[in-house]
Amino acid sequence: MLALRLVGAYLRAQPLRVALAVLGIALGVATVVAIFTLDANTVAARLEARAGDEVRADLQATLSATAGQPDPEARGALAALPGVARVGTAGFTQAEALPTGGAGPRAALELIGIAGAVEAFGAFDLVAGESWGESWSAPALSVPPLLVGEELARERGWTIGTLVELAAPPVSRDPLRRCEDGRWVEEQQASAAPQAPPAPVAFEVTGLLRPFRLGARAAGRIALAPLDQAARVRGVAALDRVLWIQRAAGVDVAELRAAVRAALPDAAVDSAVTAAIGEEPDERAFRNGVRVAGVLALVLGLFVIFHALSIALLQRMRTIAILIALGLTRGAIARLFLLEATLIAGVGAALGALLGLLLAKGLLVSGLTTLGVVEGGVQLFVIPWRQVLTLALLGFALALAGAAHPLWRSRSWSPDLILRTRDLPAGRGVFERVDLFFAAVLLICIPLVYFFTIEVIGRDAERVLVVFLGGLAAFALILAALHLAPWLLGALIRAALWPWKRILPLETELVGRSMAGLFGRVVVGIGGLALVAAALVALRGMTDSLRGEVRAFADTALRAKLFVSLVPHDEQDAQSIAAYRDRPLEGAWLRTWCAAQPEIVGYEIASLRLDAPFPIRALPPEQARWGLLAEREDLRARFADARTPAMLISRRLAAFEPELLRRGTVALPARTRSGAIEVQVLGVCDDYGIFQTERSFGVIAPEFFRLFQCMDPEQISAFTLKLRSGAEAGAVAQRLERELGERFGVRWKTGEEKLAFELADIDRDFFLFDVILALVAILAGLGLLHSLWIAALERMREIAIFKAVGFTPGQVRVLFGLEALTTGALGGIFGVLLGVPLLWLVIRGLRALSGLDLPFALPWLWMAIAALLGALLGLGAGLLPAWRASRLEPAPQLRGE
Amino acid sequence: MSESNAPALRVRGLYKFQRERSREVAILKDISFELPRGRFLAIMGPSGSGKTTLLHLLGGLETPSAGAVEIDGQDLAGLGERKRALLRREAVGFVFQFFHLVPNLSVRENVALPLRIRGQSGRAVAERVDALLTQFGLTAQAELLPPQLSGGEMQRVGVARAVIGEPALLLADEPTGNLATGQGEEVLRWLRRLHAEQGQSIVLVTHNPRDAAYADEVRFLVDGSLLAEPRLVGSDVDAAKIHACLRDLKI
Incomplete structure (x- = not known):
């Protein structure tokens, strides 16, 4: 009861201190909670957006009926890959249901053969009946099972147990066509002799499908059968199929994708499916970067609580001494402080969790996510309770740990000394080592806590660890250097104070003396601000580097280009759409028109494209009058040889998939009999191929599309014009609009506009970091404020003496202001020194993760701003302690009250 | 403004109240x-009895509840905190x-502090400090920090610091209260000697x-009241x- 009364009385008497302590821990917890909630909602929102039509797989490999190994060998090959947890196959074809009892019309339906763990991928959902699990092996004379769409079952009057006969359509609605020499050839015509249609296959309806994912295809006229039985219906060995792959925990999507490509060279492998959201290397880097920033905020929040609890103890030294004198045990005093710490930490952590959720909601509504900016905001809001509670508890526990050190230190106090001299024990300050203790927690516990309690996404843990621990090591190095070499700190403090020496000689000297005498506190104050300044340098240096890279890319890929899309005049009007489709732009017209324009060097055809295994667009070789092909006639000749196609790939693709260059060839899907075509990789350049924002792409001659895809290179709906340097892109576009405006809607964008968009996109994406950085800066400021406050408390007697001998309040403010400013300035400078190697580590990691050739350049402007920010933060943090110290009544201090 | 004929200190109707629970308690009454x-x-x-409070009021470290304090003819009541600090540093x-x-x-720096606060520095200050340290027998301790000194030495430093700026008024609050008898007498002899040599006005509060x-x-x-009688003057x-007076007053 006594403890409660004492704690209650103190908390009521010191509302500002309590509020600042609660705010510190709350802001720290709020930042991490906000980040993790934001991340969870970012992924959830993307999942929801795709939930209607995507299967929950990490990767999917698409194989044509004639390409690659048939199932189950292909599935087995994938299942044998390390890191693959589960594989399922779905083969797609058309079929007809024969009338029950031999009379009535046939019913067209889409028949999907499934094998493996398709159901486990959430590919379908049953409203009645049951499926056959992962494998169906046909016992002799048994009837294979069939899952049918609810709609189809209702139309046909089928129920569970109905026997159904499926057959291939007598005249294929989608005849099996093959592209031969640029012409479609139907499979039947290509056969030596027409084959008899396969016999109908009987199935027993064992389940009804909800109209969801596979069950929603073909407007519910859908049936799922064992894969081999579905192929039997069509009388073929294999169908066009998709293999869905789920990876084991912690396996890197990009690495697995490369392994799948190697195992199934004929397949188009794609990771743009639901479960892999946010798991691309650059996305992971972004998300992990946000998390690291969140941990930084938590660290600084703890910095605040450590100091706040130290202040609480310091302010009550006399009370404690009296209580000890009256017979209270040190254990009872420890319980008293733990009770107070529990109250502050508990309220702070709870408030922090609430604030964090509100902050996350606010950020989501305004469109800020951990995967960049989403136009229109994210309305979804789910609370990841497990993470929120873990983080709140973590903040709470560490805040309690913060209470332990001042208590331990207080054991060395002599109540006799405190009561007799009415002064603090002499020496370097009672709480000198609280900062060392804090630094130890920072360096040892936080990385452990981070990596053991919080899941690091993907296998980038090593790279994130390198950056995170590298930063911490640099930070520790600076702290250790300053601690082990106080003369160094003294020299730095003197240097930082030097500009003031002439105008404020006494104050400068006193501040220098005070700071050098309390170097532990000063070092950690400097350290806190250095972290913020370093984060600013690293972040801004990184965005500068990204911008530099985008500019370098733009110089080759975007400059002097005009990107044109032709669209229907009215995209809502069926007539307009039909007119557009029936009369596309002719290649001949574009060639003639471009030849007549003096500003135009050549063009690329963006509407001739292939999306797998990566985006590939068409570049007419004769039009490539710039870039690599213009410089290397041998390459151009090889590029133009349509029979043995060759392609160029972008620098980013080459970085992501070094295998392409090592092998020198890549198998591209083709609509030919073989289903794939080997294409030579001629070289790497960014001169051609960009149209939208995707930077991993290839370019190939239009003849490839004609010969192997049966696409007409003479029908164009999107193209890129390469202009002469200095040409007015807008004028060319307007001329084009005048020529084509009657037939099409002409949308165009200049390379410079695209560049501006990309640069703005970087700023938008990294705005989240700015928000976190602002929170972190507030926390660092609060930490320093508390630290200076302790200094003020420890030096109250000294200030009273100064006042007694004639110091004005203004001079007292100058003392504290100068100390805060000096701490801030040194923090800023050390932050810059720390930020540069951190930036190097970040860029090195990002180069590996993103495949971008990121330049490393010192961000001089941001280094200057960071140093200034440190000084300003320091000064801002010093205002309150300085004001309070200047208002100190000297008489009570001198009387020893 | 300073009046050349004004007394070093003039105190009129000085009161100091302190709030204790819900009532005001007079610490000093009509001094x-x-x-x-x-x-x-x-x-x-x-x-x-209010000795220290009185001394702090006289030095402008505290503000009176009522009444006036004039130092060298300058009324403290009309001065803000800054002006009081400036007066204190000079006088x-x-x-x-x-x-x-x-x-x-260090000892040297503590002694020099009042002059440094006045903005003085350089050789003149150093010479003045050295002279005082010699005078107070502190030359050997000049570079030591206060925790390294004995009580008597610390108080001698305190006195040296108080007189280095040659203030018109010296306020001494139980200067021997934390010293052994011999050390206390030594400090008082210094005060007396300074008074004789420099003619400083001194207010000493003590119970000894x-x-x-x-x-x-x-x-x-x-x-809290300054008695008109008894009052001992001169011889x-x-x-x-x-x-004897203390006995009569039953103190």
Whole structure:
């Protein structure tokens, strides 16, 4: 009861201190909670957006009926890959249901053969009946099972147990066509002799499908059968199929994708499916970067609580001494402080969790996510309770740990000394080592806590660890250097104070003396601000580097280009759409028109494209009058040889998939009999191929599309014009609009506009970091404020003496202001020194993760701003302690009250 | 403004109240007196009589609840905190019972502090400090920090610091309260000597008759009131008479 009364009385008497302590821990917890909630909602929102039509797989490999190994060998090959947890196959074809009892019309339906763990991928959902699990092996004379769409079952009057006969359509609605020499050839015509249609296959309806994912295809006229039985219906060995792959925990999507490509060279492998959201290397880097920033905020929040609890103890030294004198045990005093710490930490952590959720909601509504900016905001809001509670508890526990050190230190106090001299024990300050203790927690516990309690996404843990621990090591190095070499700190403090020496000689000297005498506190104050300044340098240096890279890319890929899309005049009007489709732009017209324009060097055809295994667009070789092909006639000749196609790939693709260059060839899907075509990789350049924002792409001659895809290179709906340097892109576009405006809607964008968009996109994406950085800066400021406050408390007697001998309040403010400013300035400078190697580590990691050739350049402007920010933060943090110290009544201090 | 003929200190109707629970308690009541220039006044009183509070009011460290304090003809009541600080730095020197030296400044720096606060520096200050350190027998301790000194040495530093700026008024609060008898007497001899040599006006508050016996005049503060009588002046000031007064006052 006594403890409660004492704690209650103190908390009521010191509302500002309590509020600042609660705010510190709350802001720290709020930042991490906000980040993790934001991340969870970012992924959830993307999942929801795709939930209607995507299967929950990490990767999917698409194989044509004639390409690659048939199932189950292909599935087995994938299942044998390390890191693959589960594989399922779905083969797609058309079929007809024969009338029950031999009379009535046939019913067209889409028949999907499934094998493996398709159901486990959430590919379908049953409203009645049951499926056959992962494998169906046909016992002799048994009837294979069939899952049918609810709609189809209702139309046909089928129920569970109905026997159904499926057959291939007598005249294929989608005849099996093959592209031969640029012409479609139907499979039947290509056969030596027409084959008899396969016999109908009987199935027993064992389940009804909800109209969801596979069950929603073909407007519910859908049936799922064992894969081999579905192929039997069509009388073929294999169908066009998709293999869905789920990876084991912690396996890197990009690495697995490369392994799948190697195992199934004929397949188009794609990771743009639901479960892999946010798991691309650059996305992971972004998300992990946000998390690291969140941990930084938590660290600084703890910095605040450590100091706040130290202040609480310091302010009550006399009370404690009296209580000890009256017979209270040190254990009872420890319980008293733990009770107070529990109250502050508990309220702070709870408030922090609430604030964090509100902050996350606010950020989501305004469109800020951990995967960049989403136009229109994210309305979804789910609370990841497990993470929120873990983080709140973590903040709470560490805040309690913060209470332990001042208590331990207080054991060395002599109540006799405190009561007799009415002064603090002499020496370097009672709480000198609280900062060392804090630094130890920072360096040892936080990385452990981070990596053991919080899941690091993907296998980038090593790279994130390198950056995170590298930063911490640099930070520790600076702290250790300053601690082990106080003369160094003294020299730095003197240097930082030097500009003031002439105008404020006494104050400068006193501040220098005070700071050098309390170097532990000063070092950690400097350290806190250095972290913020370093984060600013690293972040801004990184965005500068990204911008530099985008500019370098733009110089080759975007400059002097005009990107044109032709669209229907009215995209809502069926007539307009039909007119557009029936009369596309002719290649001949574009060639003639471009030849007549003096500003135009050549063009690329963006509407001739292939999306797998990566985006590939068409570049007419004769039009490539710039870039690599213009410089290397041998390459151009090889590029133009349509029979043995060759392609160029972008620098980013080459970085992501070094295998392409090592092998020198890549198998591209083709609509030919073989289903794939080997294409030579001629070289790497960014001169051609960009149209939208995707930077991993290839370019190939239009003849490839004609010969192997049966696409007409003479029908164009999107193209890129390469202009002469200095040409007015807008004028060319307007001329084009005048020529084509009657037939099409002409949308165009200049390379410079695209560049501006990309640069703005970087700023938008990294705005989240700015928000976190602002929170972190507030926390660092609060930490320093508390630290200076302790200094003020420890030096109250000294200030009273100064006042007694004639110091004005203004001079007292100058003392504290100068100390805060000096701490801030040194923090800023050390932050810059720390930020540069951190930036190097970040860029090195990002180069590996993103495949971008990121330049490393010192961000001089941001280094200057960071140093200034440190000084300003320091000064801002010093205002309150300085004001309070200047208002100190000297008489009570001198009387020893 | 300073008046050349004004007393070093003039106190009129000085009150100091302190709030205790819901009522105001008078710490000092209607204190009035004048300290002519060059006078050494000792104010005696038991513990809790308000001696230290009075001294802090005289030095402008606290503000009175009512009444006026004039130092060298300058009324403190009309001055803001800054102006009071400026007046203090020029005209007042403090000697404290608990020494109150700045712990991280050396003896030399502590002594120089008042001059440095006035903006003085360089050779002149150094010479003045050296002279005082020699005078107070502190040359050997010049570079030591206060925690390394004995109580007597600390108080000598305190006195040296109080007088280095040659203030018109020296306020000494129980300067021997934390010293052994011999050390205390040594400090008082220094005060007396400075008073004789520099003609400084001194107010000493103490409860020790032996200390008060060094003054020119002794007055008594009882329950916050400065008594008109008894009042010992000149040759009447000696320890035996002070003891007798205390006995009469039942202190």
